[in-house]
Amino acid sequence: MEFRDLKTQYRNNKNSIDKVISQALADASFIGGKPVKELESILSDYVGREHCITCGNGTDALLLALMALGIKEGDAVFVPDFTFFSTAEIVPWVGATPVFVDVRKDTFNIDCAELEKEIAYVRENTILVPKAVIAVDLFGQPAEFDKIRKIAKDNNMYVIEDAAQGFGGSIGMKKACSFGDISTTSFFPAKPLGCYGDGGAVFTDNSEWAKKIRSLCVHGKGEDKYDNIRIGMNSRLDTLQAAVLKEKFRIFKEYELEKCNEVAQTYTKLLSAKVTTPMVEQEMTSSWAQYTIQLPSREVRDRVEKELIQEKVPCAVYYKKPLHLQRAFENSQIKGRGYPVTCQLCDSVLSLPMHAYLSEEDMAKICGIIERVV
Ligand SMILES: *Cc1c(COP(=O)(O)O)cnc(C)c1O
Numbered sequence: 216m217e218f219r220d221l222k223t224q225y226r227n228n229k230n231s232i233d234k235v236i237s238q239a240l241a242d243a244s245f246i247g248g249k250p251v252k253e254l255e256s257i258l259s260d261y262v263g264r265e266h267c268i269t270c271g272n273g274t275d276a277l278l279l280a281l282m283a284l285g286i287k288e289g290d291a292v293f294v295p296d297f298t299f300f301s302t303a304e305i306v307p308w309v310g311a312t313p314v315f316v317d318v319r320k321d322t323f324n325i326d327c328a329e330l331e332k333e334i335a336y337v338r339e340n341t342i343l344v345p346k347a348v349i350a351v352d353l354f355g356q357p358a359e360f361d362k363i364r365k366i367a368k369d370n371n372m373y374v375i376e377d378a379a380q381g382f383g384g385s386i387g388m389k390k391a392c393s394f395g396d397i398s399t400t401s402f403f404p405a406k407p408l409g410c411y412g413d414g415g416a417v418f419t420d421n422s423e424w425a426k427k428i429r430s431l432c433v434h435g436k437g438e439d440k441y442d443n444i445r446i447g448m449n450s451r452l453d454t455l456q457a458a459v460l461k462e463k464f465r466i467f468k469e470y471e472l473e474k475c476n477e478v479a480q481t482y483t484k485l486l487s488a489k490v491t492t493p494m495v496e497q498e499m500t501s502s503w504a505q506y507t508i509q510l511p512s513r514e515v516r517d518r519v520e521k522e523l524i525q526e527k528v529p530c531a532v533y534y535k536k537p538l539h540l541q542r543a544f545e546n547s548q549i550k551g552r553g554y555p556v557t558c559q560l561c562d563s564v565l566s567l568p569m570h571a572y573l574s575e576e577d578m579a580k581i582c583g584i585i586e587r588v589v
Contacts (some may be wrong), residue, residue: 216568216577218529219405223572224466232462239458248454254461255416261468262382262392264418266425269452270432273379273401274301276415277349279431279450280375280397281309283417283424290346291337291549293372295325296537296557298351302377303538307547312343315539317554321494323353323507326556327362333551334370341549347373352381352391354533354566355407355502356495360386360394375399379415380504382407383472387498392418402452402460407475407502408467410456474571475503478578482506482567485582489589505533506569510589513562519588520565528581531566 217223225232235250242248251269259267270276286292288310294303296315306313314337317329325348334345348367350358360376367374376395378384384391392398395418400406402414417428430436435447452460479501483492491509495501510516516532523530537557539548567581 216528217570217572218531218568220570220572221404221409224471224570227572228462228466232459235458235462236455239455242454245454246451248457250454250457250461251452254452254457254464257461257464258392258416259418261464262390262398262418264393264398265420265422266418268417268425268428268432269457270415270417271450271452272413273377273399273403273406273415274305275448275450276399276401276417277301277375277377278305278308278448279417279428280395280399281305281311281347282431283397283419283427284347284373284375286311286346286373289342289344291341291343292346293330293333293348294538295349295351295353296539296554297323297534297560298353298377298538299379299534300538300541300543302349302351303544306349307544311346312547312549313538313544314343314549315537315551315554316348317552317556318353318560320509320556320560322356322496323493323560324356324358325350325363327359327366329552330363331366334366334372336552337549343549345370345372347375349375349377350395351377351379352384352502354493354505354507355380355384356493357381357384357386357391357394357499359496364394373397379403379406381502383467383502385500391502396421397424402456407472407504408460408464410460410463412453412456414452414456414460416452471571472502475569476500478569478571478573479503479506481575481578482582485578486585489586503569505566507533507564507566508585509560509563510565511563515589516563516565519585522584522588523581526580526584528584529568532561532564533566534564535561537561
């Protein structure tokens with residue numbers, strides 16, 4: 216059994232994937248080849264945005280967003296306390312200060328009431344300027360962007376959507392990657408839409424920011440690569456990855472996204488009487504980057520994890536440690552109001568195998584083990 220079954224995905228689609236890789240090799244245009252532009256156009260159409268700029272990975276995508284918005288020293292950037300490290304890692308990179316915000320227990324996403332309180336706290340107690348919120352579509356479900364946008368507007372702040380796990384999710388008719396002033400995603404192999412290496416993308420409707428991001432990706436280029444008008448970086452999606460992604464996007468859209476939603480439904484049916492299963496809000500759909508259950512205590516969680524691993528069922532704790540307790544942020548954060556929900560989640564969550572190739576028998580086995588332990 217696989218946690219995310221990239222082997223079966225490849226086996227089932229070997230012919231078409233091999234073909235696009237061979238074509239890319241034959242074309243020998245490894246950086247900035249035709250598939251890169253084609254992919255950007257396909258993805259911006261799918262999520263409904265004016266611009267898609269591909270880049271080296273999802274972390275760079277977030278950094279490019281902060282750089283494009285001119286976020287700098289003296290600015291406060293609000294980040295959920297319960298997320299992958301890189302959502303916050305890029306904030307000190309531009310000299311700004313992360314302020315962590317507690318999350319909702321039922322959706323794992325940023326708690327809007329807490330966000331408002333943290334903003335007020337920063338205004339009253341620091342000289343920092345609240346500048347942006349990075350809301351994460353954690354485990355595949357979009358954050359509450361209606362509320363977040365309103366809070367941001369009232370406070371003259373930007374909204375950045377970290378959709379590294381959210382690609383394919385939606386709120387009503389609108390797709391993830393369309394909710395931030397700038398939205399970002401990752402094509403790391405295990406993400407909902409993954410490539411065969413590192414990759415990422417930035418989305419926006421603002422042409423000025425898009426132009427700046429395109430420049431920043433290629434050494435701050437001006438007229439061309441050898442005319443450098445700003446300090447940038449080297450962050451590009453290579454042609455091979457773009458060719459693979461074009462093909463994998465087709466599979467994702469035709470089959471995998473829907474199938475993952477069926478898997479989630481089956482899990483919930485089998486598990487909801489025994490453990491806390493993930494809640495997807497009305498109007499929203501998840502891309503199911505993770506299927507994450509909550510157990511009653513750390514002791515029970517650790518026991519379930521151990522038992523699953525013993526029975527050769529891969530599982531993982533996303534995430535074990537709140538960001539505000541990471542040593543890397545020891546001296547570079549505003550200690551906010553406290554994070555009881557995140558602390559509780561870190562002790563009780565467990566993510567189960569989730570992919571479009573998971574069999575009914577495997578799901579029954581997994582749920583049987585969980586039932587036995589709890
Ligand atoms: C994976 C991930 C990232 C970073 O993406 P990389 O491509 O690995 O750099 C950022 N934010 C979240 C929430 C992620 O899950």
